[in-house]
Amino acid sequence: MNLQNDIENLFSTQKDEWPKLEEAIRNLEDVKIKQFNWGDNISVKVQFNPSRITSTGANIDKHHIEERPCFLCEQNRPAEQKGITFLDKYIILCNPFPILSNHITIPLFSHVPQRIRHKIGEMLSLSEKLPDYIVFYNGPKSGASAPDHFHLQAGLKTPELTQGDNELRSCFIIEGSTISESVELFEEVYQFLRSLQPDEEEPMLNVITFVEDNNYKIHIFPRKAHRPKQYFDEGSKKMLVSPGALDMAGLFITVREEDFNKIEKQDIEDIYFQVSLPIM
16 A cells, blocks of 8 residues: 555545635645745745634633534544545544645544654654655644644645754754654653653644654654744734744744734744743
């Protein structure tokens, strides 16, 4: 089985059967992009993607989460949305609000909370099957719009998403020749982060995994805040930015055109400073 080919076929079929997805993919081709550079080695792209407003503005208050239907559970998903089973416990779905090319969401069949510790090996197994993709995880207080239902996401690689550590924000980089070795190294980092945030059910973090040069790569972005102050500001100071794994890696998502137009290098530096947890 070639999972990448199966996903390509899934997108082809779903675009024919699901007009909303076909329109979303077409719109993604026309999104506005601008790029900022810090020297020769650091770059951040900013994407204007209004379709992401629901995710960016998601209310993750415990009471709200408990009251609303879970959009990742099978009974609540759109009737047109079909998928591919993975490891007999996940379903690979085309994301109808894409940020990346071939953007997929991979929820567990079961409705359990967003917790990565014992699932990092499965995340790496997915990366192994998808060498042209990055797989990413948003923690329950670090960008996940469905913190009550475990899920991964993935999309085709781009350079800014694999650049790793830089002076703008913290990033642990793990590289292993096997999944088991990589899982052991991840556990060491996880326990260290847990010691820094002992009151959290899970340390605040985002994770990106991918395979490169026959090695398994894990990029862990430790967090100290879910959203920057600009998210809560009023008037001209307001900027509706809620960083997840892709933003932390180097692809900022803006859902309002006014924010896309006004965001500058100093804003990106400030947002990273507010949400990234220093580790050195």
